[in-house]
Amino acid sequence: MAKILLLGSGELGKEFTIAAKRIGQTVIAVDSYKNAPAAQLADFAEVINMLDGKALDALVEKYKPDYIVPEIEAIRTERFYEYEKQGYTVIPSAKAANFTMNRKAIRDLAAKELGLKTAAYRYATSAESLKKAVSEIGMPCVVKPLMSSSGKGQSTIKTEADIENAWTYSQEGSRGDVAEVIVEAFIDFNYEITLLTVTQRNGETLFCPPIGHRQERGDYMESWQPAPMRNDVLKEAQQMAEKVTTALTGCGIWGVEFFVADNGVYFSELSPRPHDTGMVTLAKTQNFNEFELHLRAVLGLPIPEITQERIGCSAVILASENSDNPTYSHLEKVAASPKTDFRIFGKPTSRPYRRMGVVLTYDKVDGNISEVTEKAKNLVKHVKVN
Numbered sequence: 518m519a520k521i522l523l524l525g526s527g528e529l530g531k532e533f534t535i536a537a538k539r540i541g542q543t544v545i546a547v548d549s550y551k552n553a554p555a556a557q558l559a560d561f562a563e564v565i566n567m568l569d570g571k572a573l574d575a576l577v578e579k580y581k582p583d584y585i586v587p588e589i590e591a592i593r594t595e596r597f598y599e600y601e602k603q604g605y606t607v608i609p610s611a612k613a614a615n616f617t618m619n620r621k622a623i624r625d626l627a628a629k630e631l632g633l634k635t636a637a638y639r640y641a642t643s644a645e646s647l648k649k650a651v652s653e654i655g656m657p658c659v660v661k662p663l664m665s666s667s668g669k670g671q672s673t674i675k676t677e678a679d680i681e682n683a684w685t686y687s688q689e690g691s692r693g694d695v696a697e698v699i700v701e702a703f704i705d706f707n708y709e710i711t712l713l714t715v716t717q718r719n720g721e722t723l724f725c726p727p728i729g730h731r732q733e734r735g736d737y738m739e740s741w742q743p744a745p746m747r748n749d750v751l752k753e754a755q756q757m758a759e760k761v762t763t764a765l766t767g768c769g770i771w772g773v774e775f776f777v778a779d780n781g782v783y784f785s786e787l788s789p790r791p792h793d794t795g796m797v798t799l800a801k802t803q804n805f806n807e808f809e810l811h812l813r814a815v816l817g818l819p820i821p822e823i824t825q826e827r828i829g830c831s832a833v834i835l836a837s838e839n840s841d842n843p844t845y846s847h848l849e850k851v852a853a854s855p856k857t858d859f860r861i862f863g864k865p866t867s868r869p870y871r872r873m874g875v876v877l878t879y880d881k882v883d884g885n886i887s888e889v890t891e892k893a894k895n896l897v898k899h900v901k902v903n
């Protein structure tokens with residue numbers, strides 16, 4: 518049985534761990550705090566700062582894992598190249614993890630090297646150079662720190678007066694030691710999707726039905742599957758996903774994000790691991806959920822096909838306050854609703870807007886996706902985390 522070093526132990530890592538334990542694998546769950554969701558279920562748990570290369574090295578040395586599986590972005594991913602040289606398997610690959618943790622690396626690869634259509638973009642390293650970049654891109658435009666996730670440090674510039682604040686805000690939200698930002702033209706998209714893509718060690722690249730989602734404050738609020746879209750548009754997204762995952766190399770599941778506008782599909786970014794919007798697959802919308810697919814790809818087990826079994830929606834349960842003993846009210850209301858389920862991640866503490874669980878709704882394949890989504894959206898309003 519394989520030994521899996523899971524770097525990041527949040528809700529996505531927890532479901533991955535459940536999938537792994539179901540088929541008898543060994544999981545070492547790592548995070549920066551004790552009792553993280555996946556750590557509650559794994560065989561072993563470790564608490565380290567994953568941006569600390571020496572601490573990472575020590576864990577790899579201690580466990581000698583068969584697979585190193587990152588669950589988050591904020592890891593000293595440069596070390597992954599060294600682990601690969603030593604014969605370790607990094608999922609999906611050192612290159613994928615390293616390129617996607619920095620918006621510059623992945624954007625230049627996608628736009629310049631692979632020729633994928635993206636929003637027009639520039640980089641800036643100061644308020645002054647931001648001004649110049651904005652004048653080249655035009656307004657409105659979106660500013661993001663090169664190293665950040667979940668919308669941290671991200672803002673939209675609508676007028677010249679916003680530029681100074683956008684720079685300051687980006688510096689507060691930036692992770693790591695890089696001060697640079699990317700400035701992107703604002704895409705007035707009709708909808709956005711995550712295309713879960715699975716690359717296999719010995720087998721073709723597979724695609725899950727597209728997932729639609731709605732974002733607020735840089736985090737997703739609801740995700741639904743399938744996202745209704747034209748087949749030719751989906752095909753275009755699939756080709757782009759295949760190109761970028763092939764260039765990044767390795768096997769596993771990827772969450773490839775696209776904007777769909779009147780004038781076509783824009784590649785936005787991707788995660789080389791399960792995607793938060795992919796939690797909708799916990800509503801059994803597919804023959805295998807995204808965590809089971811990731812696990813099979815990690816272990817090199819064949820995935821003969823991905824089939825859609827239901828339509829579904831996930832709506833996030835957010836905390837409203839700080840607590841070191843969060844409690845959940847009105848889950849009975851959710852439980853009493855037919856064709857509905859929920860997950861509580863078991864995070865030991867809460868803070869405003871922290872994601873604590875999801876409500877899942879579903880229907881048969883020929884059901885109405887808007888109705889299923891409205892239902893999840895309404896049910897989640899009842900749940901309060903205190």
Ligand SMILES: Nc1ncnc2c1ncn2[C@@H]1O[C@H](COP(=O)(O)OP(=O)(O)OP(=O)(O)O)[C@@H](O)[C@H]1O
Nearest residue numbers: 636659665666667668669701702703704732735786
């Ligand atoms: N150029 C753009 N034009 C229009 N909307 C955008 C643009 N860039 C980002 N957004 C909106 O902001 C959301 C978050 O952006 P992005 O995915 O780049 O950031 P992130 O911090 O990496 O988010 P996450 O890590 O949660 O995926 C997008 O899903 C989209 O809704």
Ligand SMILES: [Mg+2]
Nearest residue numbers: 667774785786
């Ligand atoms: Mg994103």
